[in-house]
Amino acid sequence: MRITQSLLRQHIGWHFEKHWNVQRKRVPIQTGVDKILREKGFEIEDPIEFLKEKVVHERIEVVGFGNRPPKLDHTHPNWHDRKLLTYKDNNVLLEGLTQAKILTNTVQITDGLPEKIEPATFSSEFNRRIKNIILGSFALDAQQVKLPKVKDPERPAWNFPRTYGITQNRSFKLLVSKLLNLIETSSDVELVKQRFLTDNLIFSYLFEKDNDLIQFQLLGDFVLLSKEPLSPVTQQSTKEFDLPIIDPIKPTITLNEENIYVLDNIYPIKKESPFYPHTLFINFDPENVKNIFEEEVTEDQIHGRNLLKTFTAAASYARARYGETVTDLPSPVTIQSIQTDGKMFYFGVLQLNTLDLNSKDQKNIWYHVPGMPLYESCGYNVGKPVLLGYNKDVIRHLLGFYNNV
DSSP states (O other): OOOOTGGGOOOHHHHHHHHHHHHTTOOOOOOSHHHHHHHTTOOOOOHHHHHSOOOOOOOOOOTTOOOOOOOSSTTSTTEEEEEEEEEOTTOOOTTHHHHHHHHHTEEOOSSBSOTTOOOOOOOHHHHHHHHHHHHHHHTSOOOOEEOOOOOBTTBTTOOOOOOEEOOHHHHHHHHHHHHHHHHHHHSOHHHHTTEEEEEEEEEEEEEEETTEEEEEEEEEEEEEEESSOOOOSOOOOOTTOOOOOOTTSOTTTTOEEEEEOOOOOBOOSOTTOSOEEEEEEEEOOTTTSOOTTSOOOOHHHHHHHHHHHHHHHHHHHHHHHHOTTOOEEEEEEEEEEEEESSSEEEEEEEEEEESOTTOSSSOEEEEEOOOEESOSEEEEETTEEEEESOOHHHHHHHHHHHHOO
């Protein structure tokens, strides 16, 4: 291209701006004058500190704003040098049910549930309404939120499209509350008058075992109360039954170690209340309940969680009823528990005989059955809500637990 006079012109403004960007950051040259003046006794001040305006900041208390949270170290007001081992709602034990039995001094004298709990029968109309409840809890509810990411163990790096629907927590609450409501409307009126349903009760039980300070702090998602306590399951001696052994693993493995804590014994129902704990309904949310080693939660660990939750409710009730220093209970405390993620149901019964968790003569007794699926799949197929593989045995066991006295 031919160079013309116009193309040789310079943009003076652009050159001035670039020159200013370089020259505006000039560094003062150290001449050494300040050193000579100091040697002769002259006082020299730093010009930056001399020209800098001193501002004193005053602390103003603003209504509605709290103080900064204390640091999580030895300066915290709830700091203790002795470690506390805790088990909470998002925990599972490494060895599952076996480890839970050792921690709670519990044995299993027979397989299955107690004979006094008989699975009930129901009509075809009742069966039809149960199916509608399941569809309404998992497919027909109006909630539409972003659900957790779908993961495939065979393809861990694969990103599946995000799905929207009903959260697991809402499905659990809808399912349990509607099932209990249906059972109440179909049961004998005198029996229903003996029952009372509450939710979100916090149980806390503090104890020492093998020189370890342990505290179970657990939530009863739904708690069914009754005006009469459940009768003991058996009077059989437990002295001949031995606790399982998991050596060389310590029974407190995978419990949380904490130095900042508050020691609490909590039974959330007032002593003067005429109601007794009957059945716990426990929510198992796979997104919150996890292994600390990032492995899948096994069925045995779910049974262990079931036992620890039931034990915490029973032990806190026994301590509130019989006193802080009670060990062998005057009368056994029996509590039932049902743990579910909405699809799989885990039934268990605990008979609490003693709070002496180091006793070899008197032990607690646990009954349970393997997990049972309520259905195979529940969702939409070509735009139509479909329920497949419905298992009525789950409802039969649920009715048996509700009718037990």
